[in-house]
Amino acid sequence: MTEAIRVFTTGGTIDKLYFDENSEFEIGEPQVGGLLREAEVQVPFTIEALMRKDSLHVTDDDRALIRARVEAAEETRILITHGTDTMADTARALAGIPGKIIVLTGALHPARFRHSDAEFNVGMALAAVQVCAPGVWVAINGRVFDGLRVRKDRAANRFEPT
Numbered sequence: 001m002t003e004a005i006r007v008f009t010t011g012g013t014i015d016k017l018y019f020d021e022n023s024e025f026e027i028g029e030p031q032v033g034g035l036l037r038e039a040e041v042q043v044p045f046t047i048e049a050l051m052r053k054d055s056l057h058v059t060d061d062d063r064a065l066i067r068a069r070v071e072a073a074e075e076t077r078i079l080i081t082h083g084t085d086t087m088a089d090t091a092r093a094l095a096g097i098p099g100k101i102i103v104l105t106g107a108l109h110p111a112r113f114r115h116s117d118a119e120f121n122v123g124m125a126l127a128a129v130q131v132c133a134p135g136v137w138v139a140i141n142g143r144v145f146d147g148l149r150v151r152k153d154r155a156a157n158r159f160e161p162t
Contacts, residue, residue, distance in 0.1 A: 004044040005129055006075040007032055008066065010090075011052040012083025014107040014118045027052035031111035032081050035122045043126065046075075055083025055090075055106075063093040071097055077129045078102045081122070084152055084159075087138060091147030094136045103129040103137045104147060108157060117141060 009015070009030035017028040033047050050069060051062060070078050076099055082090055084106045094102050105125035111118035117140075125139040136147030140159055149162050 003077055004046065004075050005077045005079055005126070006073045007036075007045055007047045007079045007081070008069060009047065009049045009052075009081045010055070010058065010062070010066065010083070012055050012081065012087075012106045013109065014081050014083075014105075014111050014121075015052065016054075016110040017112065027054065028112075030081065031118065032079075032122055035111060035119050036126070039119070039123060041126065043130070045079075053083070055086040058083070058086055058090065060093075063090050066090060067094055067097070070094060070100060070102060073100075076100055076134075079122075079125050079129050080104045082106050084108060084140070085154070087140075088147070088150050088152060088159075091136045091138055091150065095148055097136075099134055101129055101132050101134050101137075102147070103132065103139050103144075105139050108141070 011027040015027050030049050082104050103125045105121045107118035109116040121140050128139040128144050138145045138147050138150050151162050
């Protein structure tokens, strides 16, 4: 039997709803469940929404909550959807949790958009959480990074190793 995966959602662009051309938005319902079901994923998973925040508004207290929920999870394979701007900060806050494979992912464009990287990134993260060694990882846009040695280059709108 395949080991179950715990998915935690925190918000971010992957779940954003835009209302107008001035970039007014709110964080909507988590999209990851729909993406996994539409892909007919055969791996058992459970989704738990922790918050619905743009990652620029994720605080140290929020990161402590994420860490506590990861530590308390029965599952050893953890996938976290997160906004990209502070994803690396949260990855570092999850360092040192023994026996867990933790993969963070998100999207540069909302999952609701026709041209979004969300579906690909979630699929890649789902694969990564099944094959990576214990530790913290960031899986996004065709690459898997050591979560403790990654940063987002905001000017280039991409992730790179540090």
